[in-house]
Amino acid sequence: MARGGQTRMPLLEVRDLHLDYQAGDRVVHAVDGVSFTIARRGEALGIVGESGSGKSSLANALIRLLPKNAIRYDGAILLDGRDLMALSDEAFRREIRWRRMAMVFQGAMNVLNPVLKIGDQIAEPMLLDERLNKRQARAKVESLLERVGLGREFYGRYPHELSGGQKQRVVIATALALDPDLLILDEPTSALDVSVQAQIMNLLKDLKADPGISMIFITHDIGLASDLCDEIAVAYAGEFVETGPADRILVAPRHPYTALLLASLPRLHGDRPPSPMPGEPPDPTHLPEGCRFHPRCPWRFAPCLRHPPEIPVEGGGFARCWLNDPAVAGDRFGAPLLVAAATP
Template sequence: MAVTANPDSPLLEIEDLRMQYRTEQGPVNAVDGVNLEIRRNEALVVLGESGCGKSSLAKVLLRTLPRNAGRPTGQVRLDGRDVLALSEERFRREVRWVRIALVMQAAMNALNPVVRVGEQVAEPLRIHRGWSRRAAMARAAEAFEEVGIATDFLQRYPHELSGGMRQRAVLAMALVTDPDLVILDEPTSALDVLTQASIMNVLKRIKRDRGTSFVLITHDVATSSELADRVALMYAGQVVEEASAEAFFTAPGHPYSQMLMASVPRLRQEEPPVPIPGRPPSLQDPPTGCRFAERCPRRFERCAEDPAVFHPDARHRVRCWLHEAGGTG
C-alpha cells in the first residue's frame, strides 16, 4: 500500500551504496559507491554490460543477496526512511513485496512448477496483507487482466503457459500488492522481439494508469528506450552517467555512453555499428583512476585519478574528467 508523502520528494534515494561478495580469491566489489534517485511515476533504466553490478544492485535493494554477500553499506531511503537499517523481519513485513517488488529475469525459474499460477500470484496478498484465499484470488484475476492474460489461465500450471504469458504472470505477481516501485531484472531477455514489444507496452500502460515507478535493469539499449524516463549507465560497479532518456540517447556525455550508443544497430544509419574494444576490468581488483580508461580513446593523464562527478546540466551526472570545466556536483 502506498505511503502518503510529498509528491515532489524522491521515492527512493540511494546514497554511497557498496556491497562486496566474498570469494576464495578475495572480495568482489559488485556495487561500489552507487548514488541514484528514483521519483514517483518514473522509469529509471539501469544499463550496462554483463558483470557491471546491475543485478547485484537489485539484490541489495530487495535484500535477496546470496550467502557469500557482505553486509551492504550506505543508505537506501524509501520516502526518507533508511530501509537498509531495518531488521530482516521488518523489511520483509513493511518493504519487500509491499512497497518494492521484483520481476525476475527467468520467469520459469521464478514460478513453482507444481503450483497453479493463480495461487502463486495471490500468495503475496495472503502473506503480506493477510487476505483470505477468495479475496486474494479475486485480486489475482484483476492483476491478470491488467497484464493481458485471460483469467482462465489462473488454473494453469507454469509449463502450460508460453514464455510471454509466464513473464506477464510474474509481472502480475509483482503488481498484485500495489507496490510503489517494481524492479525489473532483464524481464524480456528470453523473449522474441514481438513479445518484448508487447510486454513493454503493458509496462507503459501500467505506469500511466497506476503511477507505478519502475527500475528496469537491462543491457538492451533498444528495449530500454521504450520505457525510460531516465537512464543510469553502470560500469565496473559504478554509475558513470545518469541523465534524462532524451539526453542520454541523443547526446550522451561519458565516452563509454557514446561508444555504447555507437555500437547499437539503427534502422536508418549508413555507418555500421562500432564494437567497443577490450573488456571490463575485474571487480575483484579494479584499476585505480577511471575504470574505463583502458578502453577509452579519449583518455589523458588526469584519468589516472579517480574521476569526480560532474553536472553538465540539472539532473545530468557524468563521472569523467572530460567534463571538469563544467564544474563538480
C-alpha cells in the same frame, strides 16, 4: 519540486550504496558507491550496462536479498524519506519487500513452479500477507491476470501450457500482488524474442501510466531502456558512470562508455554498421586504477589515471569522466562524444 514552499519528498533516494562479496581471498565491489533518486511516482529509471557491471547486485541490495558471502552492505536507502537501512530484517520483510518494493528477478519466468496452477502462484504472496482471505485473493488474482493482459481463464493453467511472454506476464502479476509503489525489473525481456519483448514493454508502459507504478528497469540494451524510462543510469564496474534524463543521454552522452553503447545499437537508417564495444569488461577483483574504463577508452588522456568523480553535466545528471571538467580537460572539454562510429 517546490510546492507551497516545500520540497516534495522523493519516492526513493539512494546514497553511496555499497555491496561487496568475498570471492575466495579476494573482494568483489559489486555495488561501489551508487547514488540516485526516483523523484516521483510513475517515474522509471533505466539501469544499463554490460553483464557483470553490478546491475543485479544493486537490485538485490535495494530489496535486501543478499548472498551469504556479502561482506559489506551499507549506504542510505530512503523510501518516502524513511531510512530502510535502520529497519530490522524482519521489519523489512514485513513492511517493505513485495508490499512497497517488488522485484521481477532475472530469469524468474523459467522458475515458475511446474506443479502449481498459475493463479495459485500469484495468490501465494497475498495469502502469506494474511490480509486477504482465499476468496478475496482469488478475485484479486483474476483482476491481476486481466491487468497483465492474460485474462482470468489463465487461473487454472500450468506453466508448461504458457508461452515465454505469457510466463513473464505471470511473473509481473506476482510482483504486483501487494500493490507495490516501486517495481524493480531485472532484465525482464532479455530471454524473449523481439515481438514478444515489444508486447511486454507495452505492458510496462501501461503499468507506469496507470496505476502509476515507479520502475527500475534493468537491461543491457540502452535502446530498450530509453523507450520506457525517464532517466537513465549507466553502470560500469560497480559504479554509475553516467546518469541523466533519457532524452539528454540519447543525443548528448557525456561519458565515452555511454557513447559507445549507443554506437553499438543496430540502426535503421544511416550508412555505417553498428560499432562493437571495444575490449572486455574488467576483472571485478582487479579493477583498473583511475578511471575504470580507461583500458578500453578511445578518448583516454593522461588525467584518466586518477579516478574521476561524479561531474555534473549540462542537461542534467552527471558523468564520471574527466572530459567534463574544464580545468582538467582543457581543449578536450565539451567535445561531442556522439560521433557516427563513436570514435574520437
